[in-house]
Amino acid sequence: MTGIYAENSEGIFKKAVLEAASYASQISNGQVTAVCVGTPNAGEAEKLAQYGVTKLICIDGISAFDAQVYGNEVAKVMSSNGISQVVVANTYEAKSIAPRIAVLMNASMATNVIALPDTSTGFKVKRAAFSGKGFAYVTLDRANKLIAITPNSTELKEQPVSIATETISGSGSGKTTITSTSKAAGKIPLTEAEVVVSAGRGMKGPENWGMVEELADLLGAATACSKPVSDMGWRPHGEHVGQTGITIKPNLYIAIGISGAIQHLAGVSSSKVIVAINKDPEAPFFKAADYGIVGDAFEVIPQLIQAAKAAKN
Amino acid sequence: MKILVCMSVVPDTTTKITFTDNDTKFNTQGVQFIINPYDELSLTKALEITEKSGGSVTVATVGLVDADAVIRKALAIGANDAIRINAEPKDAQFVAEQIAAIVKANGYDMVLTGRESIDYNGGQVCGLLGALLDWPSVNVCTKIDVQDGVAMFERDIDGGRQSISSSLPVVASAQKDLCEPRIPNMKGIMAARTKPLNVVEPVSSETASTYISFETPAAKQAVKIIDAQNAGQLIDILKNEAKIIA
Numbered sequence: 001m002t003g004i005y006a007e008n009s010e011g012i013f014k015k016a017v018l019e020a021a022s023y024a025s026q027i028s029n030g031q032v033t034a035v036c037v038g039t040p041n042a043g044e045a046e047k048l049a050q051y052g053v054t055k056l057i058c059i060d061g062i063s064a065f066d067a068q069v070y071g072n073e074v075a076k077v078m079s080s081n082g083i084s085q086v087v088v089a090n091t092y093e094a095k096s097i098a099p100r101i102a103v104l105m106n107a108s109m110a111t112n113v114i115a116l117p118d119t120s121t122g123f124k125v126k127r128a129a130f131s132g133k134g135f136a137y138v139t140l141d142r143a144n145k146l147i148a149i150t151p152n153s154t155e156l157k158e159q160p161v162s163i164a165t166e167t168i169s170g171s172g173s174g175k176t177t178i179t180s181t182s183k184a185a186g187k188i189p190l191t192e193a194e195v196v197v198s199a200g201r202g203m204k205g206p207e208n209w210g211m212v213e214e215l216a217d218l219l220g221a222a223t224a225c226s227k228p229v230s231d232m233g234w235r236p237h238g239e240h241v242g243q244t245g246i247t248i249k250p251n252l253y254i255a256i257g258i259s260g261a262i263q264h265l266a267g268v269s270s271s272k273v274i275v276a277i278n279k280d281p282e283a284p285f286f287k288a289a290d291y292g293i294v295g296d297a298f299e300v301i302p303q304l305i306q307a308a309k310a311a312k313n
Numbered sequence: 314m315k316i317l318v319c320m321s322v323v324p325d326t327t328t329k330i331t332f333t334d335n336d337t338k339f340n341t342q343g344v345q346f347i348i349n350p351y352d353e354l355s356l357t358k359a360l361e362i363t364e365k366s367g368g369s370v371t372v373a374t375v376g377l378v379d380a381d382a383v384i385r386k387a388l389a390i391g392a393n394d395a396i397r398i399n400a401e402p403k404d405a406q407f408v409a410e411q412i413a414a415i416v417k418a419n420g421y422d423m424v425l426t427g428r429e430s431i432d433y434n435g436g437q438v439c440g441l442l443g444a445l446l447d448w449p450s451v452n453v454c455t456k457i458d459v460q461d462g463v464a465m466f467e468r469d470i471d472g473g474r475q476s477i478s479s480s481l482p483v484v485a486s487a488q489k490d491l492c493e494p495r496i497p498n499m500k501g502i503m504a505a506r507t508k509p510l511n512v513v514e515p516v517s518s519e520t521a522s523t524y525i526s527f528e529t530p531a532a533k534q535a536v537k538i539i540d541a542q543n544a545g546q547l548i549d550i551l552k553n554e555a556k557i558i559a
Contacts, residue, residue: 009471067450068443091471096452099440102406108521109406111435124525130339131431133330137525138404175449176479183473191471195558219558237455237490238469243326243431244350244489252557263326269530273557275547276536286536291550295541307545311552 002028003035003083005074005101006048006056007093011041016089016151016192018051023149024087025052025159026116035077037062037070037170049163051156056163057081059170065093066174071100073170079105086146091191098148107144114153128153131243132266151191152249153270190239193222195252198241198268200226202257202278202297206234211301212256218308224248226258242267257297260285277301314368314459316359317421318392319412319438321349321402321430322376322383332527339432339527346383351427353390353494355487358457359425360391360495366459369393371419375402375411381510388505389497395510405433406521409441414516416446423464424484428453439486449479453488 004020006013013036024032033055034048045056059073074097078086086101088094090111102109114135115126122139125147129136140147190196197216203209209223216223223239230240241248243263253271257278258264265288268274276289279296286292293300324330325345333340348356359370372387372395374380384395398411416424424446429436436452443450455474456467464479469488497505539547551558 067440067452068448071440071444092453092469093471095436096440096450099405099409099437100444100450102437103441103444106519109437110522111437129433129527130324130330131326131434133529134332135528135530136433137527139523139525141520141522175483176451176477179476179478181470181473181475183470189472238474240489247434252551252555262329273551273555274533275551277544286538288533289536290533290555291547292536292538293541293544293547294538295544300541300544303544304547307548310545311548 001031001033001082002085002087003033003078003081004053005086005088005094005098006034006036007089007091008036008038008040011039011044013040013044013047014192015156016091018047019151019154019156020087020089020149021048021051021053022157022159023116023147023154026157027085027087028052031055033057033081033083035059035074037073039167045163045165050158050160052159052161053163054161056165058165058167060167061169061171064174064178066176067096067100068176069172069174071097072104072172075101075104077168084144088146088148090148090150094148098146102146105144105146106142107146108140108142109146109148110138110140111148113147113149116154117147128270132247132269150249152194152251188222190222190224190241190246190248193248193250195219195221196224196241196248196250196271197221197254197256198224198226198258199229199256199297200258201228203229209235211305215301215305215308218305218312221254226264255285255289256301258285259283260288314363314366314423315421316363316368316370317416317424318352318356318359318370318372319424319426320352320356320372320374320384320387321427321432322346322374322380323349323430323432326350326431330529332529336526336528348383348387349427349430350494351429351431351487351489354489354491355425355427356387356390356392357492357495358487361492362457362459371396373398373412373415375400375408375515377401384510385505386497388508388510389501390495391501392508394508397510397512398515399512400515404522404524405435405437406441407518409438409445410518411515412438413442413445415513416442422481423459424482425457426484426486428486428488439484442484446482446484448482448484450484451477451479452486454485455488455490457485457491
């Protein structure tokens with residue numbers, strides 16, 4: 001039996017969860033059980049059903065997030081429902097409880113999985129490794145398996161079914177207490193963004209980011225930055241993409257005034273299309289890019305903004 | 314406070330990644346090995362905590378004898394002692410089971426890991442240890458502090474930040490921004506030579522996974538250059554040629 005952990009983001013199942021559902025239904029025998037904590041909004045279960053989820057089990061009665069309590073409760077429900085392979089999306093939340101589910105189910109676990117398994121001999125998955133500089137093929141050898149998939153890397157394949165919903169009560173009090181939470185309202189989280197506009201030292205100072213943000217807004221993109229820019233405090237560290245920052249995999253990555261050091265490329269090289277804008281024609285980024293513009297950011301960005309506005313109208 | 318810092322030995326961040334033996338092994342030829350950058354943060358943070366409120370910092374690594382030079386660097390940065398579990402680090406689950414055995418044998422108030430290693434990028438060991446020890450776990454921390462027996466964290470969550478506190482013992486993983494990594498000084502390097510580096514044999518562990526082969530990303534086609542004087546046409550190309558934006 002195949003199951004997914006359906007992360008409940010304030011009542012919503014995000015695209016990453018739907019990708020997990022789609023992946024699970026493609027490796028299942030036609031029955032997929034999703035387990036979530038809390039109560040999703042009306043209509044959310046049907047979103048899962050679009051991608052092959054036949055049953056949704058909601059665990060009620062657990063107040064705040066605690067990795068230990070969530071992990072224990074979700075693993076218990078999965079085991080009692082005969083689930084032997086679990087698919088989760090590689091988000092921070094799922095990553096904090098997935099290892100716990102793996103231990104409690106005595107499952108083999110792989111994270112950063114980017115393709116459907118090859119089951120011709122054993123159960124072999126392809127995962128990203130070496131911070132974007134390589135891929136590994138690894139077999140999951142225990143009878144139970146847990147696969148954490150990278151958002152934006154597997155196909156969302158519609159497979160409409162009807163879904164049954166069940167609510168059960170959970171229990172357990174955690175040893176952690178959440179004292180405050182802050183979320184950037186209205187911003188697209190970098191790891192989920194399909195388009196990312198990123199800028200580096202070529203912007204000369206934090207005061208010049210207005211045009212980067214305007215271009216990002218027009219393209220429906222999230223903004224990112226290079227390591228030096230986050231180190232200098234021009235931009236929040238949460239925007240830093242690269243080997244020691246966030247690894248992203250958008251459909252389109254536009255790099256403005258970033259030279260393209262190997263550590264930066266490691267975090268973005270899996271993007272489907274890369275555009276590099278740099279005034280130095282020798283910038284290494286041009287070797288990793290699909291499209292390039294050799295020019296000054298302050299002359300190029302306004303032209304892009306104008307063209308993006310024109311394209312919208 | 315007794316703190317255990319889990320350390321991976323990884324290729325330097327500038328390494329060009331290649332594979333040998335018909336793409337079944339990582340090519341270590343000419344590669345410089347370093348302390349995993351995130352583990353360097355957890356080591357520094359552990360030292361800050363014990364310097365403030367007393368205690369000791371032990372570094373644990375799963376690795377063969379060639380890891381010793383990097384472990385000595387961790388001792389030079391300031392760890393009191395080190396334990397090397399004498400085995401190839403096969404996968405995250407193997408590593409976590411080895412570390413869990415050390416924690417159960419020696420007892421610690423806090424175990425720190427990195428957010429992930431920069432070679433296999435699993436990001437699993439913190440949560441695995443939490444489950445194996447039945448301890449609370451807090452991952453991707455940008456702040457860690459201990460006051461009056463309570464651990465306080467700030468951590469990254471999807472799309473934001475969260476402050477969280479926990480009783481001890483607890484396991485946590487370090488995210489960038491946690492602190493500035495320390496660089497060993499001459500005194501530290503001298504002292505490291507005589508600090509204890511205990512080698513222990515691994516406990517038995519059921520195989521979880523097997524690395525079969527590797528590949529490097531496919532080479533990119535040559536870049537298409539767009540005239541900077543007519544940069545606006547990029548939008549048209551992305552829309553109509555690459556069909557990547559709506």
